[in-house]
Amino acid sequence: MALHRRSFVVAAGAAAAAFGQTGQARIATAMIGVGNRGSQVMSGVLQQPNAAVAAICDIKADRLDAAASAAAKDQPKTYKDWRAVIDRKDIEAVFIATPPHLHAEMAVAALQAGKHVYCEKPVGVTAAQVREVVKAAKASKKVFMAGQQLRSFTQLQEAVAKIRGGVIGNLLMVKAQRHAGSDLSHTGSSADWYFDVDKSGGYLIEQSVHNLDACNWVIGAHPVKASGFGGTQLYKNDPPGRNIYDCNVLTFDYPNGVKLSFTLNVFHPSGMPLGGQYIHVFGSQGAVDLMYSTNMYKLNGKEPPVVLAEKREEAPHGHTTAFYDCITKGSANPADITVGATAALTAILGHTAMTKQSVVSWSELGVSL
Ligand SMILES: NC(=O)c1ccc[n+]([C@@H]2O[C@H](COP(=O)([O-])OP(=O)(O)OC[C@H]3O[C@@H](n4cnc5c(N)ncnc54)[C@H](O)[C@@H]3O)[C@@H](O)[C@H]2O)c1
Structure with missing residues (x-):
């Protein structure tokens, strides 16, 4: 034809x-x-x-x-x-x-x-x-x-590999946070779903899933239990109908005995110290500021900090490239279903602990990975 x-x-x-x-x-x-x-x-x-x-x-x-x-x-x-x-x-x-x-x-x-x-x-x-x-x-x-x-950031990959390789001894505790100076825009692109907990899951599940994933990654496990409290402290019914918290204070217990303390708020003034996001990883021989510098501090306090992985410009679409590399070259998948589901379930575990106001076990989530 x-x-x-x-x-x-x-x-x-x-x-x-x-x-x-x-x-x-x-x-x-x-x-x-x-x-x-x-x-x-x-x-x-x-x-x-x-x-x-x-x-x-x-x-x-x-x-x-x-x-x-x-x-x-x-x-x-x-x-x-x-x-x-x-x-x-x-x-x-x-x-x-x-x-x-x-x-x-x-x-x-x-x-x-x-x-x-x-x-x-x-x-x-x-x-x-x-x-x-x-x-x-x-x-x-x-x-x-x-x-x-x-998971596709090469600086983090290098630092996490060194920590998991024992550079600060045995992991003992992680202290992490995600603080911001204001609520998500009430008129912005995602305002029509964000403030409804059934649609977004709230800040912990929607945003801090990144931070909690990084904690799981460096610890090399998912938590077995969570407890904590949350509330809407500042933005009460603002925007109207809002049912997501603006403040979370959480503790997670990991199978290898590591403890994670995680806080979240959206009322941390921008000029005030200790704001923003960080993940401090503490081991038996020292500690690492994982999210910013990747500096390692020895516990003896006598040596200057050592950079675990040099800061670099990450490829802006590295994760997307990794997706196509998995399809075309069979490359290792940096964020497969186990990583993605574990991250979401960690946030859901913390959210459930806050809403039930009790200690919740991973097994209660009923998902086998
Ligand atoms: N990985 C990251 O760093 C990152 C950053 C921001 C957002 N996100 C995630 O991306 C997702 C979208 O967030 P966003 O900020 O782009 O929100 P958004 O509201 O700007 O975009 C969501 C889009 O989905 C569309 N949509 C809604 N229902 C649909 C349907 N039934 N069929 C087709 N389209 C539909 C909306 O019209 C809208 O354009 C969320 O899951 C969010 O958590 C990830």
């Missing part, structure tokens, strides 16, 4: 989009949710030589249009219904950057349809959601990567 000129142009355009300048086939990729994070991650996908943005989905027309313009070189089709994207047989990889309560259903459907999945953190906001993703990821032969991008 002869091709009409218009269909030839479309076919040639689609072929160019699918093969790119190198002539190599590119992995047809769909973006579901292109708000703040999804559009950032998409810019990383567009830079990958082995990927093409073939589909973009969002329920908001303005975001869909903006993302389609940004990805114009790949000629993506746009969708409002995410299920139509999953139904497309040619789509090989799916990025999910929708609000957290939607991740599990979308990730499970994509995995069951045989797609590789990059799912933003947290994997889920309840243990039941995480359990479903774990089951689907384990049943699938495709790549599942969680958006825990700290």
Whole structure:
């Protein structure tokens, strides 16, 4: 059958989009949710030589249009219904950057349809959601990567490897925090879901999942128990209907005896010392400031601090590149389902302890990893 000129142009355009300048086939990729994070991650996908943005989905027309313009070189089709994207047989990889309560259903459907999945953190906001993703990821032969991008930071990888190799002796305790000087914007990009605990999980599950993941990583385990208290201390019913805490004070106990103390608030004045985020790791022979300097301080207090891993410019889309390397080269996955689920469950454990006001055990979450 002869091709009409218009269909030839479309076919040639689609072929160019699918093969790119190198002539190599590119992995047809769909973006579901292109708000703040999804559009950032998409810019990383567009830079990958082995990927093409073939589909973009969002329920908001303005975001869909903006993302389609940004990805114009790949000629993506746009969708409002995410299920139509999953139904497309040619789509090989799916990025999910929708609000957290939607991740599990979308990730499970994509995995069951045989797609590789990059799912933003947290994997889920309840243990039941995480359990479903774990089951689907384990049943699938495709790549599942969680958006825990700290795992792709090479400076942290080097420092964590040295700590786990024994550079400060046996680990004893970690003290970590995530403090901010103000609440998340009440009118910003994600204000329509963030302040509803059923949609975001609150600050601990939505944001501190990164910090808790780094704690698990350096300790080399997940906690067995958590206890703690939380509350809405400053932003009471602000914005109206808010049901997420603005203050968390938590303690986690790990199987190897390590204790983690973690605090979170959004009313730490910016000029005041000890603000922001840190992870201080204490061992039998010294301690490390893991998040900023990676400086190691010997316990004898006589030696100047030693830098465990030099500060460097991390590749801006290193985690996205790692995802495609897993697909095309079979590279090791830095944030597989075990990492992603463990991070989310650690935050869910802390959240459950605060809401029940009791000590909660990991086994009560009922998820086997
Ligand atoms: N890894 C990181 O460092 C990082 C940073 C920021 C956000 N995130 C995560 O990314 C996700 C999105 O956060 P955000 O800040 O981009 O929020 P956002 O509100 O800016 O974007 C979410 C987008 O999802 C769309 N959406 C909602 N329901 C949808 C549906 N049913 N189908 C398709 N699209 C739908 C919304 O319209 C919106 O455009 C969250 O899980 C968040 O935790 C990760």
